[in-house]
Amino acid sequence: MPAVVAGHVGGWVGVGGTQAGPGGTAEWLQVGLAAFPGDQTMQMYYEVTLPRTQPRYVELQSNVAPGTSHRFAVLEMRNRDNWWRVWVDGRPVSAPIHLPDSHGSWYPQAMGESWNGGVGACNSYAFRFADVDVATADGGGWRPLQSGGKWQDPGTHLRSLALGSASFLATSLA
16 A cells, blocks of 8 residues: 555556647646555546646545556547547546547556655555556557656666566655
8 A cells, every 4th residue: 555645646557748738738648546645545546637727636436455456548539539538447437538739649658656745755655567558549459568668766666577578566665
C-alpha cells in the first residue's frame, strides 16, 4: 500500500502532457490507481485535461486493495481522429473524449508518480506494470511494447520484471 504524507501517488497509463495540446497547452488523458494522505486503499480513476481547463478527476472505483490487478487503456477511436476513450478490464468506462490536435502526435506512457504538493514530503509507492501493450492503430491492434524512453528522477527506481517482456516495477526510494 502506498504511504502518502502529502499530495498523491499514482500508477497510470495515458497520453498527452503539460505542453501537448494546441499551442503548447496542457492536454492529457490517463487512467490508473491513486492514493492520497490517510488512504488505506487506492482509488481507480481517470483524469482528463483539455486545453485551458483544469484537470477533471473521475473516480471509477474506491477501495481498490493493494495487489489487485486491472487492465487499463486509453485508446483513440477508430475512424474518429482526436476522439479517445478510457478502458478498464476490456470495457469502455468513459464517453468519447475530444482531445484537439492529438491524432498522430502523442506517444503512450506508463507511469509511477509521486507529487508532494511542493512541501518536501517523501511519499512511497510501488506499482507493477505487467505485459504492457501498445495499440498499432486507432481502435486497437495491440502488440507488446518493444522499446521506449525512460523518465526517472532521483527519488524513483524502475526494475524490469522479466527479460524480454514489457513488465516493470516502478517504486519510490522513500
